[in-house]
Amino acid sequence: DTGVSQDPRHKITKRGQNVTFRCDPISEHNRLYWYRQTLGQGPEFLTYFQNEAQLEKSRLLSDRFSAERPKGSFSTLEIQRTEQGDSAMYLCASSLEAGRGANYGYTFGSGTRLTVV
């Protein structure tokens, strides 16, 4: 298992364009999370899935953001009509159900760095 994979690693887009990121979690992990990290801040929770069900969404996840996890495997995060304020590192993490493992089994990917110009 190669851990949590995110693609692409970097994305530069023009304001107003749509972008989509992909996350492949650790295969046996049924929970998948998206976080966003801006410069000088810690990661901020966006949303999480248990299998294919999206169970919680942050108020940070505006209408322009949508996340899916078809069949409970990989996940995509789409941002429509990107704005300069969307520039950030988008981190994906996966885990087993909470409570199993010392850190709740949270394994992060290396992230996708989005720059909106």
Add this chain to the structure above:
Amino acid sequence: DQQVKQNSPSLSVQEGRISILNCDYTNSMFDYFLWYKKYPAEGPTFLISISSIKDKNEDGRFTVFLNKSAKHLSLHIVPSQPGDSAVYFCAARSVDTGTASKLTFGTGTRLQVTL
């Protein structure tokens, strides 16, 4: 509303000495605390954690202390090594139903271990 605070943005320590990174929190519903280490261009990596029912957890060179009454935790690294140079994030999990899976992170402390 910053529920997890790391008030020191940076810390410089000599190799072999002790590094102490601090974290304060405001939410009484936090029941589990974690420290993550992050190198540039990589995702955060889990380091050590502590349940709110304990006041100390040790793993090799890393020890986390929790003072619930002060809503304060600290990470001690002894002895510090150059490879420990990274950004360290404190994170907390709430016992609230519905938020059971998300972590709230602090803003991080950049540790530099000098020779």
